[in-house]
Every structure is written in C-alpha cells, then in structure tokens.
Amino acid sequence: MSSRSSAEVLHYTAFSADPGGGNRAGVVLDASGLDDAQMLAVAAELGYSESAFLTAPDGRGGHTLRFFSPKAEVSFCGHATVAAALALAERDGPGDLLFTTPAGPVPVTVAREDGELRATLTSVEPYVEEAGSADLAEALAALDWPAADLDPALPPRIAYAGARHLVLAAASRERLADLAYDFARLEAFMHRLGLTTVQLVWRESAAVFHVRDPFPVGGAVEDAATGAAAAAFGAYARELGLVPDDAVLTLHQGADMGRPGTLTVGLTPGDTRVRVSGTGTRID
Structure with a gap:
C-alpha cells in the first residue's frame, strides 16, 4: 500500500510563480494520522528535497510543522515553510501564521501582492x-x-x-x-x-x-x-x-x-x- 494513501499530499513550488521554477515541496496539511516512519516514507516517495507535514491547529493560532527529506528529518526548511504557508493561505485566506518547528517558532505572513500570494518567514535567532x-x-x-x-x-x-x-x-x-x-x-x-x-x-x-x-x-x-x-x-x-x-x-x-x-x-x-x-x- 502506498505510504501516501492515508494523507492528502499537495504539490507546490516555492520562490517562483512559474511551476517550472523554484523548489518543489510536498505539503500535508493534516499529518496528525502519520507517524515519523510514515512521514519519511511519504517524503521518500515524493522525492522532493523536502516536504512539509502539519498537525491540526494547536488552538492558539499556530501549527506544528515538520520537514522530511527523502533520507531524514530536517530541523528547518525555508522553501517547504513557504509552500505550507501558501497552501494554508489558499485554503483559509492570507494573514499571519505561526509554525512551531524543530528549530523553534517561525512566524510567517502571507499577503497578496500584484495578484500573487507572497510569504515572508521570520527566522529563529541566527x-x-x-x-x-x-x-x-x-x-x-x-x-x-x-x-x-x-x-x-x-x-x-x-x-x-x-x-x-x-x-x-x-x-x-x-x-x-x-x-x-x-x-x-x-x-x-x-x-x-x-x-x-x-x-x-x-x-x-x-x-x-x-x-x-x-x-x-x-x-x-x-x-x-x-x-x-x-x-x-x-x-x-x-x-x-x-x-x-x-x-x-x-x-x-x-x-x-x-x-x-x-x-x-x-x-x-x-x-x-x-x-x-x-x-x-x-x-x-
């Protein structure tokens, strides 16, 4: 059975409005039913450099966001964060988001500029x-x-x-x-x-x-x-x-x-x- 059968996977490219440009990422907006091994399997099956997995909202306006490459979990991934934020904005509308990542909290603002959605993430302390x-x-x-x-x-x-x-x-x-x-x-x-x-x-x-x-x-x-x-x-x-x-x-x-x-x-x-x-x- 495909590891993707229990989760809806969306496909995005980030940092380009052209589907042929930028960096592709898989996005699972509700990964609450997947364990670590299943998330890794989804990422491996997709073959993108990273994919993003969100749990259900935490009730405080935020989401837990995890990132998997085809080989391992990654502490933070910018393009998959942007992809996840754009997917949420297309579903729920632009605005402010807060992702709890393995690296720490990452606020993201999505706004519509010149007809396009643009996501801006704020890093953890560098x-x-x-x-x-x-x-x-x-x-x-x-x-x-x-x-x-x-x-x-x-x-x-x-x-x-x-x-x-x-x-x-x-x-x-x-x-x-x-x-x-x-x-x-x-x-x-x-x-x-x-x-x-x-x-x-x-x-x-x-x-x-x-x-x-x-x-x-x-x-x-x-x-x-x-x-x-x-x-x-x-x-x-x-x-x-x-x-x-x-x-x-x-x-x-x-x-x-x-x-x-x-x-x-x-x-x-x-x-x-x-x-x-x-x-x-x-x-x-």
Whole structure:
C-alpha cells in the first residue's frame, strides 16, 4: 500500500510563480494520522528535497510543522515553510501564521501582492561561527574547488538560522556554475559538522547574489531554492558587515539547474532575526 494513501499530499513550488521554477515541496496539511516512519516514507516517495507535514491547529493560532527529506528529518526548511504557508493561505485566506518547528517558532505572513500570494518567514535567532582551516580544506577537496577560486572579500563561515550551512563564496560566476563534486565525500563531511547544505555564493552587486546549495545529506545533488540557507546567509552578510542593517538582498538560485527562483532576504535594525520572502504556486 502506498505510504501516501492515508494523507492528502499537495504539490507546490516555492520562490517562483512559474511551476517550472523554484523548489518543489510536498505539503500535508493534516499529518496528525502519520507517524515519523510514515512521514519519511511519504517524503521518500515524493522525492522532493523536502516536504512539509502539519498537525491540526494547536488552538492558539499556530501549527506544528515538520520537514522530511527523502533520507531524514530536517530541523528547518525555508522553501517547504513557504509552500505550507501558501497552501494554508489558499485554503483559509492570507494573514499571519505561526509554525512551531524543530528549530523553534517561525512566524510567517502571507499577503497578496500584484495578484500573487507572497510569504515572508521570520527566522529563529541566527548565529555565525568560524570555519576551521582543516574543515575548509576538506570541503574544498570534496567540491574540487581550488582555494584560489574563493572570493577573499566573503570569508568562509558556518551560518545558522534554523539549520547549519557552510558559506563559501566563489570569485566568479563561472566558478559557481561549474559544480561537479564528490557526493559521498561531501555528505560525510557535512554529517560530521551537522550541516544541512553548503551555501555557494557569488556576489553580482552590492545586494544581489547568485547561490547554489549542494544537499547530499538529504539525498539530493542540489537544492533548487533554499530558504533556510538564505536566512543563514542574511545573518552571515550582516555579521561580516557586508551589508547595512536594513538591507534587502536578492538571491537568485536554481538557474544552473533549469529551475530559476528568487529569494528576498530582509534585515531589520534592532532585530537579529532574518526575513525571507518569495512567491510560489501549486503544481498539481
């Protein structure tokens, strides 16, 4: 019997209004009848990088939200959060939501802008830490990236805003476009450091970045649009003084995979949390 037989699964793409762009996610709006093994089985059967599972409302205006890749539960997933919020908004109307995730509470506001629904999530409290030299060397070896191809203006760091990501900046768009890595080696490295993705970035201009996110720990070569990494990158950019405290950043992701998407990252003076917003659409 299919693991999906006991739950209605909706299919969305996040961070693009085009069904052919952005990052796809399964959304189960009522997963109260599924146990952990069944949720993992649904995610594996769907094959998306992550899927979102909500319990019934908690009576206080919130929902419990969990995320599963085809291989494991994930502490936080931005694109699946956006997909879940859009699914609820299409059913119940736009407004404010509060998701209780394994990483902590994540408020989301859904509004209609220019005829499209747009979701804005607010991350949990982020942090940024140094990346050790030996760890950096191992990451570069797994990626087959020479250290000389890194941008010295954007130093490597590990950033967290619900999940941990190693941020590595390419010195050129060509370097970013050329991604052919050792899957098993990078996966083992990421498990050792508790990383969800490696956030590869190239800075086009002061507030515009192109990003890619290898995701071997989730069973995917690459994530098409990564809201959790975008939130972590916002914390990284602010921590290193790369952008002002009120910056709005545009992250382009997925073009190298043929699934272009756009993530908007907002910083607010006096609030260390990061806001990530984007559109999305149902694809079934």
